[in-house]
Amino acid sequence: MSSPLKIYRVYCYDAAHQELTADFIEAANDADAIAQAQATGFGSKCEIWDGRRLVAQLEGERQAG
DSSP, X not given: OOOOOEEEEEEEEOTTOOEEEEEXXXXXXXXXXXXXXXXXXXXXXXXXXXXXXXXXXXXXXOOOO
């Protein structure tokens, strides 16, 4: 039997560190949440949260498409 999915919050920011998006994703674990956030593309910075715990800070540019 597989583990239930967890709900993660994903906040993405632009270069001026203004919040662009705040979304929820369902993931099996931290690594899955990070992979999902990377696959969607994001602003200059993206933070992934599990409740009050910061899981990861990703740096990059929004992907075209």
